[in-house]
Amino acid sequence: MNFPIRPEAASEHAGKHDALFYTITALTIFFTIGVYVAVLFLALKYNHKNKADRSNAPHGNTKLEIAWSVIPLGMAIAIFAWSTQQFVDLYKVPKDAMQVFVIGKQWMWQIQHTNGIRENNELHVPLGEPVQLTMISQDVIHAFYIPEFRLQWHVVPGRYTSFWFTPTKPGKFHILCAMHCGTQHSEMGGYVYVLPKKEYQEWVAKGGNRFIATPTSMAQAGKQLYERLACGTCHGDKDNERGTTLYGLFGSQRKLKDGSMVVADNAYIRDAIYDPYRHLVTGYDKTMPVYEKSQVSEEQILQLTEYIKTLGQAPATDVVASPPIPASPTPGAER
Ligand code: HEC
Ligand SMILES: [Cu+2]
Known part of the structure; x- marks a missing residue:
C-alpha cells in the first residue's frame, strides 16, 4: 500500500526520525480516540433522561489517579529522551565525513566541494557515505531543507552552521529554502543527487556538471x-x-x-x-x-x-615559504 503521509525517507536520520514521528502520532491517535469514546459513552449513559444507577458515585481513587499521572509522565519522558538522542546525534559528525560547503544567497544555493567542483542549486553526493555541510549566508537568513532526509538547518549571515547526513537511497531529492527570504524565496531550491559510489566517482572524474576535468581544489x-x-x-x-x-x-x-x-x-x-x-x-x-x-x-x-x-607542521628548514599542496583528494575515493 502506498499512502505517503511523509515524503520518501532517504537518509539514515530519516528512518529514525520517522519512527519517532509515527510513534508520537500513534500515541496521540490512541489517546484521543480513547478520551472521546469515554466522553461519548459517559455522556450517553448518564444523560439526564436515562435512568442510570447514580447511587454510590465514587469519590476519588488514589490508585487510578497515580496511574494516570505516572504513566503519561513516563511516556513523555521516554519521548523526550528518544528525541534528545536524535538531536544529539546530529552533532556527532563522523570523523571521515566528506566536507561540502554551502553559501546561501538571494536566491540560490552555491555549493563547493573541497576538490574544487562547484554546483548551483544541485548537490551530488555518494550513496551511503556521511557528508557534512558547512553553511553560511551572504545576505539574509535562509534554511537549507532536504525533506527526504528529514533535515533542515538555518543558514545565517555572519556565522557557520552545519549538519550531516548519510544518504541511504540513490535518486533525486528536493533542496528547499525553508526560511522566507524575500521575493523569490519560493524559487530558492534545487536537488540533491545521490549517486551510487561508482557513478559518483565518474561524476567527479569528469569534473562535475561543468566538465572541468581538473578543477582547482x-x-x-x-x-x-x-x-x-x-x-x-x-x-x-x-x-x-x-x-x-x-x-x-x-x-x-x-x-x-x-x-x-x-x-x-x-x-x-x-x-x-x-x-x-x-x-x-x-x-x-x-x-x-x-x-x-x-x-x-x-x-x-x-x-x-x-x-x-x-598547513600541517612547519617545514624543518625555513627555505620553503609556502609548502606544496598534496594532490586534492577526491571525496569518496579514499574510502
Ligand atoms: C600586516 C601583517 C598581517 C597581514 C598582511 C595578515 N595578517 Fe593575519 N595576523 C596578523 C597578526 C599580527 C595576527 C595576530 C593578531 C590577531 O589575532 O589579529 C594575525 C592573525 C591571523 C590569524 C589567527 C592566527 C592565530 O595564530 O591564531 C589568521 C588565521 C590570519 N591572521 C590569517 C591571515 C590571512 C589569511 C591573511 C591574508 C589574507 C593575513 N592573515 C594577513 C598579521 C597579518
Ligand atoms: Cu532563502
Missing part, C-alpha cells in the same frame, strides 16, 4: 589567494613580530590576549580575517589588516581556510 585556490593577498608577508614559518605562523593552526588551542582559550576552527579563521581584533592572539596587537567582504568573499574565506588546514 579549494586549498589550491586558497593558496593562490593567500599569495595574491600577500598574507605571507606577516605569516611565516614561525611566529615573528609581524604575525603568528599559520602552520599547525587549524584545530589547535589558541591563547588569546584576554586570557581565554579557543579552538582554531572554521569560524575562528573567518573571524581572524573579517574581524581580527575580536580575538587577538596573545602577544600581538591590532596590526593585521581588516579584510572587507569586497576584498575577500565568503567563498574565498572558505578557500583560505581549506588552505590553512593543509
Whole structure:
C-alpha cells in the first residue's frame, strides 16, 4: 500500500526520525480516540433522561489517579529522551565525513566541494557515505531543507552552521529554502543527487556538471589567494613580530590576549580575517589588516581556510615559504 503521509525517507536520520514521528502520532491517535469514546459513552449513559444507577458515585481513587499521572509522565519522558538522542546525534559528525560547503544567497544555493567542483542549486553526493555541510549566508537568513532526509538547518549571515547526513537511497531529492527570504524565496531550491559510489566517482572524474576535468581544489585556490593577498608577508614559518605562523593552526588551542582559550576552527579563521581584533592572539596587537567582504568573499574565506588546514607542521628548514599542496583528494575515493 502506498499512502505517503511523509515524503520518501532517504537518509539514515530519516528512518529514525520517522519512527519517532509515527510513534508520537500513534500515541496521540490512541489517546484521543480513547478520551472521546469515554466522553461519548459517559455522556450517553448518564444523560439526564436515562435512568442510570447514580447511587454510590465514587469519590476519588488514589490508585487510578497515580496511574494516570505516572504513566503519561513516563511516556513523555521516554519521548523526550528518544528525541534528545536524535538531536544529539546530529552533532556527532563522523570523523571521515566528506566536507561540502554551502553559501546561501538571494536566491540560490552555491555549493563547493573541497576538490574544487562547484554546483548551483544541485548537490551530488555518494550513496551511503556521511557528508557534512558547512553553511553560511551572504545576505539574509535562509534554511537549507532536504525533506527526504528529514533535515533542515538555518543558514545565517555572519556565522557557520552545519549538519550531516548519510544518504541511504540513490535518486533525486528536493533542496528547499525553508526560511522566507524575500521575493523569490519560493524559487530558492534545487536537488540533491545521490549517486551510487561508482557513478559518483565518474561524476567527479569528469569534473562535475561543468566538465572541468581538473578543477582547482579549494586549498589550491586558497593558496593562490593567500599569495595574491600577500598574507605571507606577516605569516611565516614561525611566529615573528609581524604575525603568528599559520602552520599547525587549524584545530589547535589558541591563547588569546584576554586570557581565554579557543579552538582554531572554521569560524575562528573567518573571524581572524573579517574581524581580527575580536580575538587577538596573545602577544600581538591590532596590526593585521581588516579584510572587507569586497576584498575577500565568503567563498574565498572558505578557500583560505581549506588552505590553512593543509598547513600541517612547519617545514624543518625555513627555505620553503609556502609548502606544496598534496594532490586534492577526491571525496569518496579514499574510502
Ligand atoms: C600586516 C601583517 C598581517 C597581514 C598582511 C595578515 N595578517 Fe593575519 N595576523 C596578523 C597578526 C599580527 C595576527 C595576530 C593578531 C590577531 O589575532 O589579529 C594575525 C592573525 C591571523 C590569524 C589567527 C592566527 C592565530 O595564530 O591564531 C589568521 C588565521 C590570519 N591572521 C590569517 C591571515 C590571512 C589569511 C591573511 C591574508 C589574507 C593575513 N592573515 C594577513 C598579521 C597579518
Ligand atoms: Cu532563502
